[in-house]
Amino acid sequence: MGGSLAHADPAADYPALILALNAEIHVEGKSGSRTIVADDFFTELFETALKDDEMITKVSFPVVGQGVGAAYEKFPHPALQSLASQRWSRWMVENELPPELA
Numbered sequence: 001m002g003g004s005l006a007h008a009d010p011a012a013d014y015p016a017l018i019l020a021l022n023a024e025i026h027v028e029g030k031s032g033s034r035t036i037v038a039d040d041f042f043t044e045l046f047e048t049a050l051k052d053d054e055m056i057t058k059v060s061f062p063v064v065g066q067g068v069g070a071a072y073e074k075f076p077h078p079a080l081q082s083l084a085s086q087r088w089s090r091w092m093v094e095n096e097l098p099p100e101l102a
């Protein structure tokens, strides 16, 4: 996961999930450790807020309430050829899956 996030390919799977789930990326470098929220981590296509001497050591996700779930679906986009588009959703399950996952 660390390599995928550091590479910051906009077509990759983990970066999309990290953003959608409001994750926090924990990094360590020569000057110590810090935590970067997902919205601030990706600065440009293939660019991140990582400094040259920093490594990703951990990724954490907010705890969601009971009965809350998430789904991730990837599908090819004809205009992007080998790249993929992603769709993410969160839903309240209330004892059953949404129709597309049932």
Ligand SMILES: Cc1cc2nc3c(=O)[nH]c(=O)nc-3n(C[C@H](O)[C@H](O)[C@H](O)COP(=O)(O)OP(=O)(O)OC[C@H]3O[C@@H](n4cnc5c(N)ncnc54)[C@H](O)[C@@H]3O)c2cc1C
Pocket: 001, 002, 003, 004, 006, 007, 011, 012, 013, 014, 054, 055, 056, 057
């Ligand atoms: C055939 C193929 C199919 C693929 N399919 C998919 C796919 O379906 N979905 C998808 O999302 N990706 C896909 N990829 C991309 C691939 O998954 C990512 O490139 C991979 O996740 C990178 O992870 P890695 O650990 O191999 O990183 P590496 O290639 O080892 O590193 C990538 C970069 O990140 C840096 N880095 C690595 N770990 C850290 C760390 N902990 N902290 C800071 N920097 C770090 C490295 O120095 C390097 O610059 C595919 C790649 C190939 C070759």
